[in-house]
Amino acid sequence: MLSVNSARLWQSLMDLARIGATDKGGVRRLTLTDVDRRGRDQFVAWCREAGMSIEVDGIGNIFARRAGTDPALPPVAMGSHLDSQPSGGKFDGAYGVMAGLEIVRTLNDAGVRTRAPIEVAAWTNEEGSRFVPTMMGSGVYAGVYGLDFALGQKDIEGVSVGEALRAIGYAGEAKPHRMGAYFEAHIEQGPVLEQTKTTIGVVMGALGQRWFDVAILGQDSHAGPTPMETRRDAMLAAAKLTVEVNRIATTFPDYARGTVGQLQVKPNSRNVVPGEVRMTVDFRNAKDATLTAMVDELKRCAARIAGECRVSVDLKEVVYFPPSEFAADLVDSVREGSAMRGYSHREIVSGAAHDAVYMARIAPTAMVFVPCEGGISHTEIENARADDIAAGCNVLLHAVVKRAGALESA
Numbered sequence: 001m002l003s004v005n006s007a008r009l010w011q012s013l014m015d016l017a018r019i020g021a022t023d024k025g026g027v028r029r030l031t032l033t034d035v036d037r038r039g040r041d042q043f044v045a046w047c048r049e050a051g052m053s054i055e056v057d058g059i060g061n062i063f064a065r066r067a068g069t070d071p072a073l074p075p076v077a078m079g080s081h082l083d084s085q086p087s088g089g090k091f092d093g094a095y096g097v098m099a100g101l102e103i104v105r106t107l108n109d110a111g112v113r114t115r116a117p118i119e120v121a122a123w124t125n126e127e128g129s130r131f132v133p134t135m136m137g138s139g140v141y142a143g144v145y146g147l148d149f150a151l152g153q154k155d156i157e158g159v160s161v162g163e164a165l166r167a168i169g170y171a172g173e174a175k176p177h178r179m180g181a182y183f184e185a186h187i188e189q190g191p192v193l194e195q196t197k198t199t200i201g202v203v204m205g206a207l208g209q210r211w212f213d214v215a216i217l218g219q220d221s222h223a224g225p226t227p228m229e230t231r232r233d234a235m236l237a238a239a240k241l242t243v244e245v246n247r248i249a250t251t252f253p254d255y256a257r258g259t260v261g262q263l264q265v266k267p268n269s270r271n272v273v274p275g276e277v278r279m280t281v282d283f284r285n286a287k288d289a290t291l292t293a294m295v296d297e298l299k300r301c302a303a304r305i306a307g308e309c310r311v312s313v314d315l316k317e318v319v320y321f322p323p324s325e326f327a328a329d330l331v332d333s334v335r336e337g338s339a340m341r342g343y344s345h346r347e348i349v350s351g352a353a354h355d356a357v358y359m360a361r362i363a364p365t366a367m368v369f370v371p372c373e374g375g376i377s378h379t380e381i382e383n384a385r386a387d388d389i390a391a392g393c394n395v396l397l398h399a400v401v402k403r404a405g406a407l408e409s410a
């Protein structure tokens, strides 16, 4: 059974983290800055050393390819992103890219060829902190956004994506190609694996999202003279609706989640019954039908509460992002790779979006999660254990080689 070189993988992650390193041990590698260029250049240099060929497409996605024995087969790809949050960590994104590189190095060392080519992708602007939208590179690749739209997006200084790409030398010309499969290794960015002492998260898919802006209109009035039974209290309605959001998310199946994260109260004075509240609702679920049922239930609750509180409750949907179910056979190979090596593993869903979510729309896709310390990410103190990082990479190796078809060379 082939194994990756754990020390080499860890060292590559640490070497990459020196590019844009922050005082507190994190990384600041904002997309399409000169620091991002240095990270990209390092990745490309390592890939060339490993004998891979490099292509860059119009949105700056990098594809490093190790040839297969059957040039007619589409590549089996792995990847993630090299950009970080303004005060990000060493593992978010970097892990998926370095894991892909480590797998190629391992195959090279062992003299193993594969039938299908193997590709490592570094997607542009996954984080979305300098340019919106997030997951821009994979979004363009998967046809979610047009290239011209993405190139025209500007940062707060008025610099466009197209200008920034040219400035760092990563405005490429490669056209999108077919991928036979796509795998992404990532730290969990949540607490489940660590809390359950599990090494590998077998990711079933990513949660769909439906976001609402809610406007509740009643009548503001004096807190003293206005009797309780005649009030039209928008805040009371908002409180009741918040409790219902929580009830729905805790009673519906399929990894339901519900959050009220913003509340604006008018006139926001301690001795005035509030006449107006604007609030947000964020619903997530692994199954589209259940997500719809949650929304239907929310609408029923809103209508009932409007009557009870003598207010109007208006729900406006502002974001719909469908759930993605990963490819069953690839998910099976992740589970199989974990079992073969004796790693503890459990099924999990991704609550966050990843490049894999867009890739799942155009190619069979799966993800491998490993624990991160305290379940925290998007911060400089983000951390992970070298053993877990290597374990995830070994699982990825199994799944990728199985899909690509291995041939032992003489």
Ligand SMILES: [Zn+2]
Pocket: 081, 092, 093, 126, 186, 354
């Ligand atoms: Zn990430």
